[in-house]
Amino acid sequence: MGVHETVASLANEVLNGLAGSCVALIYAPNTIGKTRLAQNLKESDPEGVVLYNSFVEDVFTWDNERVVLKMDPTSELLETIATQGLDGAIAENFESFTSGRIEPRLDFESGEVSFGAHKGDDSSADGIKISRAEESIFVWSVYYSVLSEAIETLRDAPELRSTANYDQLSLAVIDDPVSSMDDVRIVSVALALAELVRRASEVDLKFVIATHHTLFFNVLFNSLRRKGDRAYVLARSQAAGWALARQSRDSPFSYHLGIIGDIQGAISANAIERVHFNQFRALLEKTSNFLGYAGGWGDLLVGPNATLVTKVLNLYSHDRFADIDTSEVAAEYKEAFTSEFQEFMKRFRWAAAE
Template sequence: MGKKLKDIAHLLSTPRNVKNKKTTEVEVVKQVPKVQLIYAFNGTGKTRLSREFKQLVAPKCTNDGEESPLPRDKILYYNAFTEDLFYWDNDLASDVEPKLKIQPNSYTDWLLTLLKDLGQDGNIVKYFQHYANDKLTPHFSEDFTEVTFSLERGDDEHSGSLKISKGEESNFIWSIFYTLLDQVITILNVPEPEERETNQFDQLEYVFIDDPVSSLDENHLIELAVSLAGLIKSSQSGLKFIITTHSPLFYNVLFNELNSKTCYLLERFEDGTFSLTEKQGDSNKSFSYHLYLIQTLEQAVAENQVQKYHFTLLRNLYEKTASFLGYPKWSELLPGDKQAYLNRIIQFTSHSTLSNDAVAEPTPPEKQTVNLLLNHLKKEYGFWQQVETND
């Protein structure tokens, strides 16, 4: 039976009774683990789960109607709504330089004042440049309410203010959160509260991170996962971490880097309810991502709904199969005229940089190519085929 997201949030925040392995009768309490790693396909409800979890651990009002402490006292979270706190001032008519502005509210005022007081603007720049471009430099205003960006050219010359891409913007916002998290863990690792640099985190219980990986290439994605895992492992306080992601690679790196963790698969049913299933092993062992790709492609072919992104899924499936079988290039698995098929897949999976290079929607023959290459992979490289039998 499916559950509501608030029920899932309750499961993630509550110790559980489990049977003693030796007696199988006596129930023992299993405490909330230090790290809970959750995989969910895009659109399942990860961001909504983060909001339900925040509301559960830090409700606006207590049961007796009294106002609760501020949510940030109990939980820090990063999700799509975090990025919504940043917006561009695009007053082109007045020829105003582009600025990334920060929505003024109690959370952002607290966050930016804290990071400014702790002298962390330099670390934000360092983290951002590592994942974006070491010449692309953010400049905070004196009051930390807006940011401009320039491309440093050396010899104290720079490009002037420019508007960065959406992906770079996401990296910048993540760099702010990562800098905060680094400070939180460092400060809470001091065991005596009176000896800490600040006591603003003394009541903090949870960190909820939802998909900070949307715009990174694989190399930087792996680096981010390793860095985040290292930071979490360095935490010596009772802080708990919940991480959700749709990226199998990000999930797998965290799975292998983190020792003390519990892993789950979050699924949504057609009736709008959810399940949270504990899993063992990485993405390929525990929730068979490659089988999900096959199912998605088969459904698109059957319903004649093949789109450009299905070529990306097909390429992903070929890459996973080639890696598993030890082929140096995934294109070696293609049938017949390998170069022709390779060119067709590359056409639909490469990122276009110029508007006039945009690729049109797949034609009927191109859609049929997806079906042909999918069937070839299943037939030639050992994917199990279910067949009907007569009883």
């Protein structure tokens, strides 16, 4: 394991590790650099990499007045699903991930997706505004359907393939596809992805999967446990750069020691950045899960600045482009953060990191 000053160098280590394996599974809190890593892998081989990240979600935008999801007609993804006739597969996969309650209807001429519940009785309805979680599942269903089609196509001999569009494909890069999903759906997506990875190994298609969600990491780790596959924890030091640590267990909980050390160092140096807020949230999530707090991590913040820090933690963790945007934090947020972190350490009797 080395320390990398640039994302390109980090990407090279990930790719080198894939030489003897099918999958690189990476755990990292938001703002560490997952989005930058994914973008670098795509940009270094545009024809060979099929990418899922927050930018893919921007292909789809809501028209609230007409209650439809608009698709960007210039996107490569939309062209693929139209030319390959994948609308049926997308609808089927979406209904599978959502237990079949809502049916999507794709109209390529208008570039719109509408949603309805069609049960053949009085409870049927059209023009449904789906939730943020269901929107994430729909976007994932589009990517999943394209990738599944690509794998099936690559299993055929080159002269028998229905399209040559996938011939150069060698790597699928997936960055946190489970945003806003509940645990049941996260498990469902992880299990389906693990099966897709197994099928892809037959055509030598490799995967880099990065996530901040410990449950998603856990399910994938156990589902993909094969000789040669690699799991990592990605960490970043503002002074030194990025480092990948091999992970031999299904839950990267030992990472909390590094989180505590990073935050304490940032507080001492008055160098608190967005990354430290997301590290703190990861620490809160792990602690609440371990101690069985039914109300979630927010119940662990009880100091005078709890409300403000909770708001900022939610804001930064849902900023989809946080790891490529500014790292600046307002002085008011830094003071509140310091107060709540120290209160948390004292209340739960964490020992200072060595």
